Amino acid sequence: MKEPGYDAYIGWSKKYGPMYTFWLGETPVICLTDYNLINETFVKDGDAYVGRIKAPMFMKLIRSPYGVVWTEGSLWKEQRRFALQVLRNFGLGKNIMQERILVEVSSLIEQINNDINAGVLVHDILTPIGIGVGSLINNLVFGYRFEGKKLQEYHELKPLLGQFVRGFGSPWTLLIQKWYQYAKYIPFCRYYYYLMKDATDTLHEFYMRQINAHIEKFDPHDESEPTDYVEAFLKEKAKREAEGDTNNYFIIPQLLGMCYDFWLAGQETTTNTLAWGVLYLMIEPEVQARLQKEFDMVIGSDRLITVEDKHNLHYASAVVNLSIVPEKPPSLYRKAGASVSPHPYVCHIEKRYCNFRDIIS
Numbered sequence: 001m002k003e004p005g006y007d008a009y010i011g012w013s014k015k016y017g018p019m020y021t022f023w024l025g026e027t028p029v030i031c032l033t034d035y036n037l038i039n040e041t042f043v044k045d046g047d048a049y050v051g052r053i054k055a056p057m058f059m060k061l062i063r064s065p066y067g068v069v070w071t072e073g074s075l076w077k078e079q080r081r082f083a084l085q086v087l088r089n090f091g092l093g094k095n096i097m098q099e100r101i102l103v104e105v106s107s108l109i110e111q112i113n114n115d116i117n118a119g120v121l122v123h124d125i126l127t128p129i130g131i132g133v134g135s136l137i138n139n140l141v142f143g144y145r146f147e148g149k150k151l152q153e154y155h156e157l158k159p160l161l162g163q164f165v166r167g168f169g170s171p172w173t174l175l176i177q178k179w180y181q182y183a184k185y186i187p188f189c190r191y192y193y194y195l196m197k198d199a200t201d202t203l204h205e206f207y208m209r210q211i212n213a214h215i216e217k218f219d220p221h222d223e224s225e226p227t228d229y230v231e232a233f234l235k236e237k238a239k240r241e242a243e244g245d246t247n248n249y250f251i252i253p254q255l256l257g258m259c260y261d262f263w264l265a266g267q268e269t270t271t272n273t274l275a276w277g278v279l280y281l282m283i284e285p286e287v288q289a290r291l292q293k294e295f296d297m298v299i300g301s302d303r304l305i306t307v308e309d310k311h312n313l314h315y316a317s318a319v320v321n322l323s324i325v326p327e328k329p330p331s332l333y334r335k336a337g338a339s340v341s342p343h344p345y346v347c348h349i350e351k352r353y354c355n356f357r358d359i360i361s
């Protein structure tokens with residue numbers, strides 16, 4: 001049997017067809033690798049696959065079931081719709097979403113240029129990317145970037161996220177999930193329990209501090225557009241209360257759940273994807289040269305790239321599409337009697353649709 005990885009997933013898909021099962025310990029995972037099948041299953045029959053396989057210890061530590069990642073039913077529907085609407089509004093009109101991304105991009109470029117001018121030869125790319133992504137998420141959720149004195153806050157929180165993800169991904173954590181109440185008293189097992197508990201307790205404190213600061217300065221009569229998620233949520237909560245609508249999930253534990261979701265789902269994923277993108281380009285100088293040629297032709301060198309340029313940057317889009325797709329099936333498994341997971345990587349190299357590998361080579 002092949003080791004899990006690109007070749008194994010492609011090989012299994014060829015051998016067993018567009019739907020096959022592998023076992024993750026005692027859990028069967030059904031893997032879908034065909035675009036049409038993924039679309040039929042997760043888009044057209046989406047309601048049947050909203051729920052996810054939940055890990056009891058993890059749920060307890062993040063004070064769930066709130067947020068959107070680990071919920072389903074009416075809570076998930078209402079809150080996901082609201083979250084998408086808020087994020088969409090941030091991208092409309094003045095487009096504060098893009099503005100804030102470009103601030104982080106400029107800051108990253110400035111820092112690398114400063115390092116080059118100071119004669120630095122070995123560049124740490126992961127830290128500034130992490131600060132940029134962290135600032136962006138924090139700005140969207142709580143309304144400020146990690147700069148000046150606030151940078152220290154990032155350096156305190158970032159290792160906790162890493163600690164949490166390390167704990168979440170460890171086979172030992174999988175083993176103790178169901179009986180964590182006992183495992184936390186057993187040497188060695190307790191290490192993994194407290195690895196995640198210490199991280200979530202500190203993150204919880206940080207989120208609650210931010211939420212309380214927003215509640216203190218919240219003015220229900222202020223009619224200006226909200227500029228961060230917590231403000232938008234409090235506004236909607238106040239509006240519904242004023243209308244006498246009490247049958248909803250605009251409650252503080254739900255807001256706390258969303259803070260966990262944005263931070264945990266957004267930070268490590270985006271930072272690592274961008275850092276891997278840089279690494280791929282470092283070992284592919286020809287791809288770098290073709291990208292540069294396209295940027296020179298379409299953008300020039302006197303402005304930053306914006307999202308409107310995407311339709312004219314075909315080569316760059318193919319490179320981004322290929323480097324952004326997880327090699328393994330996503331581990332936030334959907335449940336439907338068993339764990340079900342789409343496998344976008346195999347789709348992205350499928351010749352019938354569009355082989356991004358061929359485009360960039």
Ligand code: HEM
Pocket residue numbers: 068069070080137261262263265266267269270273324326330331332334
């Ligand atoms: C390159 C970066 C990212 C990758 C690779 C990634 C990957 C994923 C994957 C695979 C899922 C599960 C999808 C599914 O089960 O259908 C997911 C869900 C989610 N992601 Fe991301 N993500 C990224 C960035 C972000 C960012 C920046 C945020 C927010 C700030 C975010 C927030 C979420 C949320 C809230 C969900 C759950 C949605 C729901 O269940 O309704 N992600 N992400």
